[in-house]
Amino acid sequence: MKLHKESKGTIIVASIAFAVVAVLSIYFLKNLSLLIIIPLLVIYGLVFWFFRVPKRNIQDHTENVIAPVDGKVVMIKEVFENELLQTKVIQVSIFMSPLNVHICRFPVSGQVIYKKYHPGKYLVAWHEKSSTENERTTVAVESLTNHKVLFRQIAGYVARRIVFNCNEGDAAKAGHEFGFIKFGSRMDVFLPLDTEIICKIGDKTKGGIDVIARMTDQ
Structure with missing residues (x-):
């Protein structure tokens, strides 16, 4: 999936935040960490989905x-x-x-x-x-x-x-x-x-x- 160039800063911040929260969850919550990590993973995926660049067959138009x-x-x-x-x-x-x-x-x-x-x-x-x-x-x-x-x-x-x-x-x-x-x-x-x-x-x-x-x- 191609991502828009405007995604760079947001994805970097989201990646760092996800990694930090995931590590802290595993360290402090042990087996319960998945209750935090799974919802965050869904949100993390939605960030990528938001910046998708779909292929479009753009035609020439006058009127x-x-x-x-x-x-x-x-x-x-x-x-x-x-x-x-x-x-x-x-x-x-x-x-x-x-x-x-x-x-x-x-x-x-x-x-x-x-x-x-x-x-x-x-x-x-x-x-x-x-x-x-x-x-x-x-x-x-x-x-x-x-x-x-x-x-x-x-x-x-x-x-x-x-x-x-x-x-x-x-x-x-x-x-x-x-x-x-x-x-x-x-x-x-x-x-x-x-x-x-x-x-x-x-x-x-x-x-x-x-x-x-x-x-x-x-």
């Missing part, structure tokens, strides 16, 4: 808006986007549990025209206000269909590290990785009002694969 992450669609609503677009848009929010793949992908193809990091709170990621109050990033892409599409990585109650590896002027390719969020979190995608929304609340998404919306060239 399609691709799910940027694995997770569950928890919100589809009309909102006013006041950071960059300054207009009403459709917000599609996808929540990622700690068991989901946390690679973040471009939802559309085009060119990156904006990026910004925002420090903030750590409300639970499904909270509506987390989109504007939590630690987050904002990225905007001028799509191949000549639309401005904005999207945000949002830290959750557990997530404390957001990575986004793109810069203004970079080429964006729908479905390809631009960042990573550690542990439970959320991604919001803000689309023009005339966008055809294909997903619905409750849908499970596979990042880089599933089409969540479609925009026609303007």
